[in-house]
Amino acid sequence: MNLQQLTSSAKGLVKSFGLPRIIIGLFLLSLFITAPFVGVNIGTSLSDTFNRFGMNAVMVLAMVPMIHSGCGLNFGLPLGIIAGLLGATISLQVNIPGPTSFLLAILFATPFAVILGWGYGQLLNRVKGGEMMIATYVGFSSVAFMCIMWLLLPFSNPTMVWGYSGTGLRTTISTEGYYRHVLNDFLSIQLTDHLTIPTGMLLFFALLACIIWAFLHTKTGTAMTAVGSNSVFARASGINVDKIRTLSVIMSTWLGAIGILVYQQSFGFIQLYMGPFYMALPAVSAILIGGASVNKASILNVVIGTFLFQGIVTMTPSVMNSMIHTDMSEVIRIVVSNGMILYALTRKAEVTR
Amino acid sequence: MTVVWADKSHNQVLKDIKEMHENEVPLLEMKHISKDFFGNKVLTDINFSLNKGEILGLVGENGAGKSTLMKILFGMDEIHQTGGYGGDIIINGEKVQFSSPIDALAKGIGMVHQEFSLLPDFTATENILLNREPLKYTVFSELFGERLNILDREKMDQIAERAIGRLKVPLDKDMMVSQMPVGHKQFTEIARELSKEATDVVEGIKLLVLDEPTAVLSEQEADSLLKAMRLLSESGISIIFISHRLQEIIDVCNTIMVMRDGQIIKTVPSQGVVIADIARWMVGRDVGSSKREARGFDYENTPVLLSLQNLWVDMPGEVVRDVSLDVHKGEILGIGGMAGQGKLGIPNGAMGLFPAGGKVIFEGKEIALNNPRHFLDAGMAFVSEDRRGVGLLLDESLEWNISFTAMQIQEKYLKRYLGGLLKWRDQAAIEEETESYVKQLEIRCTSTKQKAKELSGGNQQKVCLAKAFAVGPKLLFVSEPTRGIDIGAKSLVLKALRKYNEENGTTIVMISSELEELRAICDRVAIISDGKVFGILPATTDSAEFGLLMIGQKSQVLEGGSV
Numbered sequence: 042m043n044l045q046q047l048t049s050s051a052k053g054l055v056k057s058f059g060l061p062r063i064i065i066g067l068f069l070l071s072l073f074i075t076a077p078f079v080g081v082n083i084g085t086s087l088s089d090t091f092n093r094f095g096m097n098a099v100m101v102l103a104m105v106p107m108i109h110s111g112c113g114l115n116f117g118l119p120l121g122i123i124a125g126l127l128g129a130t131i132s133l134q135v136n137i138p139g140p141t142s143f144l145l146a147i148l149f150a151t152p153f154a155v156i157l158g159w160g161y162g163q164l165l166n167r168v169k170g171g172e173m174m175i176a177t178y179v180g181f182s183s184v185a186f187m188c189i190m191w192l193l194l195p196f197s198n199p200t201m202v203w204g205y206s207g208t209g210l211r212t213t214i215s216t217e218g219y220y221r222h223v224l225n226d227f228l229s230i231q232l233t234d235h236l237t238i239p240t241g242m243l244l245f246f247a248l249l250a251c252i253i254w255a256f257l258h259t260k261t262g263t264a265m266t267a268v269g270s271n272s273v274f275a276r277a278s279g280i281n282v283d284k285i286r287t288l289s290v291i292m293s294t295w296l297g298a299i300g301i302l303v304y305q306q307s308f309g310f311i312q313l314y315m316g317p318f319y320m321a322l323p324a325v326s327a328i329l330i331g332g333a334s335v336n337k338a339s340i341l342n343v344v345i346g347t348f349l350f351q352g353i354v355t356m357t358p359s360v361m362n363s364m365i366h367t368d369m370s371e372v373i374r375i376v377v378s379n380g381m382i383l384y385a386l387t388r389k390a391e392v393t394r
Numbered sequence: 395m396t397v398v399w400a401d402k403s404h405n406q407v408l409k410d411i412k413e414m415h416e417n418e419v420p421l422l423e424m425k426h427i428s429k430d431f432f433g434n435k436v437l438t439d440i441n442f443s444l445n446k447g448e449i450l451g452l453v454g455e456n457g458a459g460k461s462t463l464m465k466i467l468f469g470m471d472e473i474h475q476t477g478g479y480g481g482d483i484i485i486n487g488e489k490v491q492f493s494s495p496i497d498a499l500a501k502g503i504g505m506v507h508q509e510f511s512l513l514p515d516f517t518a519t520e521n522i523l524l525n526r527e528p529l530k531y532t533v534f535s536e537l538f539g540e541r542l543n544i545l546d547r548e549k550m551d552q553i554a555e556r557a558i559g560r561l562k563v564p565l566d567k568d569m570m571v572s573q574m575p576v577g578h579k580q581f582t583e584i585a586r587e588l589s590k591e592a593t594d595v596v597e598g599i600k601l602l603v604l605d606e607p608t609a610v611l612s613e614q615e616a617d618s619l620l621k622a623m624r625l626l627s628e629s630g631i632s633i634i635f636i637s638h639r640l641q642e643i644i645d646v647c648n649t650i651m652v653m654r655d656g657q658i659i660k661t662v663p664s665q666g667v668v669i670a671d672i673a674r675w676m677v678g679r680d681v682g683s684s685k686r687e688a689r690g691f692d693y694e695n696t697p698v699l700l701s702l703q704n705l706w707v708d709m710p711g712e713v714v715r716d717v718s719l720d721v722h723k724g725e726i727l728g729i730g731g732m733a734g735q736g737k738l739g740i741p742n743g744a745m746g747l748f749p750a751g752g753k754v755i756f757e758g759k760e761i762a763l764n765n766p767r768h769f770l771d772a773g774m775a776f777v778s779e780d781r782r783g784v785g786l787l788l789d790e791s792l793e794w795n796i797s798f799t800a801m802q803i804q805e806k807y808l809k810r811y812l813g814g815l816l817k818w819r820d821q822a823a824i825e826e827e828t829e830s831y832v833k834q835l836e837i838r839c840t841s842t843k844q845k846a847k848e849l850s851g852g853n854q855q856k857v858c859l860a861k862a863f864a865v866g867p868k869l870l871f872v873s874e875p876t877r878g879i880d881i882g883a884k885s886l887v888l889k890a891l892r893k894y895n896e897e898n899g900t901t902i903v904m905i906s907s908e909l910e911e912l913r914a915i916c917d918r919v920a921i922i923s924d925g926k927v928f929g930i931l932p933a934t935t936d937s938a939e940f941g942l943l944m945i946g947q948k949s950q951v952l953e954g955g956s957v
Contacts, residue, residue, distance in 0.1 A: 258818055258819050259816060259817050259818055259819065260801060260802065260805070260808055260817040260819070261817075263794075263798070263801065263802075263819055264802055266790075267787055267790070267794070267798055270787045270788075270789050270790055271783075271786070271787050271788065271789075273747075273783055273784050274784060274785070274786065274787050274798075276747070276766055277745070277747060277766055277776065277778065277784050277785075277799075278766070278770070278798055278799040278802050278803065279766050279767035279769075279770040279771070279799070279802055279803050280767075280802060281767070337789070
């Protein structure tokens with residue numbers, strides 16, 4: 042009897058958490074356990090995992106509003122990232138050093154995110170049902186367009202432009218002296234020589250996550266979820282579906298912009314040109330690993346998914362390389378991230394039937 | 395409810411028919427056929443027989459069970475997947491049990507559906523013989539097997555000509571289907587069934603089921619089809635003819651069988667029957683069985699609450715052409731009519747879910763069309779006939795389903811912070827309201843957190859009603875509130891509507907295909923035909939008169955009456 046209860050409650054737990062997450066979780070755990078035996082420092086590993094979690098979590102959070110409004114996964118994340126890059130470069134151009142530059146970057150990125158998000162939303166409203174395919178190409182083409190713009194825009198701060206010609210932005214720009222590690226170092230805790238917890242960055246993510254969570258509990262947020270759940274129902278309840286969808290796209294784009302700024306301050310560099318090109322895929326697969334589906338996602342999905350995904354991305358290279366002395370890690374990473382996207386898209390078909 | 399088997403003249407008639415064919419075994423007999431879909435009974439104890447060369451007219455309202463009966467005869471998958479059927483089907487004295495339509499075809503039963511199943515870019519001949527083409531061997535087929543046989547065009551033409559010849563219609567066998575008028579498409583379909591000649595594995599066509607073949611035809615085309623049917627009948631092919639055009643049924647059939655609520659109400663020879671009789675059998679219950687408390691509604695002294703003027707709605711399959719209607723404050727107005735005539739388009743268009751035009755005047759103010767928000771803001775609500783598509787958030791909880799519209803439109807169940815800038819969902823208020831509706835409407839659920847998709851149809855309908863009640867509307871449109879739900883839930887839903895009307899004085903406009911239901915709870919019933927109001931009668935009017943209106947052809951009514 043007791044055993045039965047135990048197994049049934051265990052089954053319930055497995056079901057609610059999801060088998061794929063348990064398998065990935067166990068795999069990650071096994072990586073952490075093996076790490077010390079193959080000579081990988083556990084402190085460094087944990088530190089890296091936390092760091093990468095903080096760097097990517099906001100971009101994964103950027104998936105949430107669009108999923109809620111039924112616009113699907115935000116494959117057009119590069120558009121948000123471009124808004125962030127514009128904010129970042131303009132902030133550097135204004136040339137106010139220190140943490141202020143980070144706030145300025147956010148400030149400058151916001152209008153771009155709103156305008157680009159609005160246009161992107163209008164486009165998605167015209168292609169209902171095929172959002173994700175269109176979004177992918179919105180992302181790709183905007184990256185290509187900006188490749189031209191980075192060369193032409195009249196930036197002049199010497200830290201950013203090509204040294205030999207004096208015009209056109211470099212592919213990689215250091216944030217050193219501006220907002221490098223402003224969040225990472227805020228209240229950071231040094232546990233051991235190798236293990237540092239980037240408290241500020243985690244807190245910043247927590248703040249944004251709270252805002253999104255709260256938003257989803259408001260009247261408009263409720264409408265957004267309903268639009269994603271059944272847009273005809275929402276329309277029959279007097280909701281302007283297109284408006285809500287546009288709002289969600291703007292929110293996602295803005296979060297993408299903030300996401301890349303958080304990433305830059307931790308990474309230390311602004312990556313232009315083809316940098317944003319492949320940023321969408323890791324974020325998409327992270328939220329899917331976290332248990333979100335194409336039209337349902339929660340903050341918890343974001344946290345779990347980012348942690349598992351980034352954990353694996355961090356751990357596999359170091360552990361595998363030390364173990365087999367061959368560089369397999371990249372292959373495994375690609376298999377995991379693309380396999381997860383495939384898995385989630387097939388699951389969508391199952392749900393709607 | 396007593397079935398009218400006791401009718402003496404009727405028994406006499408049956409005897410006559412039997413005597414006529416005393417020495418013959420009937421071609422088809424169906425004995426004690428019954429069928430239920432998950433406990434919802436749709437056919438009970440169906441008994442009839444069909445002789446060689448007989449034309450049987452099958453009539454009944456939508457949902458009377460005609461198509462289910464035909465599906466059983468054909469052994470459609472749908473029947474097996476929902477638990478099979480009860481009773482026996484006997485063909486030529488031999489009990490059969492078809493496991494698929496292919497078996498039925500092999501026994502010589504052919505069916506022509508309402509929707510054409512033809513390949514538009516193929517000729518009549520090619521369509522008639524599709525996948526049954528006579529083949530010729532070639533050198534290649536010796537080498538590579540039968541798949542490289544070529545079509546025997548000459549033989550195909552012969553067979554097609556023979557089949558078309560039996561119909562005696564001017565159908566060009568070489569014409570592309572896409573270029574044919576509808577009538578010829580119909581003939582092509584029938585010719586295909588006729589071309590199924592006896593082989594060693596397959597029996598030739600003996601019984602043809604025609605499901606509303608004349609619905610899409612012009613009068614002339616229909617005439618030639620009826621002629622063709624008589625010819626076929628003379629050549630010994632039995633026909634089951636389903637149609638809503640009652641005059642045709644009387645003209646062409648030997649026997650008329652009327653179905654209602656999954657039962658056979660009447661089986662009579664067609665001689666001497668008038669349309670009015672059939673109409674009454676189709677829609678009416680036995681006298682006295684409908685207990686209606688007629689409510690004297692004072693139309694003179696109650697103001698008009700809603701006035702529809704020249705409303706048109708472009709709703710696919712339910713086009714409204716020109717509807718003008720006045721709804722008085724406090725009444726229950728029923729809107730009935732056959733499927734596809736436009737009755738469902740009226741609320742959908744008024745609400746703005748489909749493109750619409752004309753005027754909708756509510757409480758003296760014109761409501762802008764094509765935007766549900768204006769409709770809802772004015773104080774009206776709509777319970778859609780499409781529960782799963784429009785009515786519910788299937789993946790969300792009952793709480794959300796019931797509170798959502800009221801929250802969005804009227805800002806109920808919200809807590810305000812920061813001077814109204816932040817409108818926070820008030821979970822406690824939502825729960826409380828949902829609980830009260832669950833109790834009031836007896837919604838069967840495990841909790842108010844249960845997802846809407848997990849409920850049964852009847853309970854889902856109650857959730858839809860609760861959603862509309864939560865808005866506290868002045869006028870409530872309810873579309874097909876009892877479609878697809880069982881009898882128990884049906885009466886509960888109807889009672890809830892009536893009660894809501896009486897207690898709150900809410901005006902209700904109820905659209906339903908079931909006339910009896912409308913007569914039971916409405917004050918007046920408007921019948922829609924061809925996208926227009928065909929007549930408005932007090933609900934106490936005899937059901938036969940409604941039946942006549944529903945057929946929608948007054949001239950035919952008169953002719954039928956004069957026979």
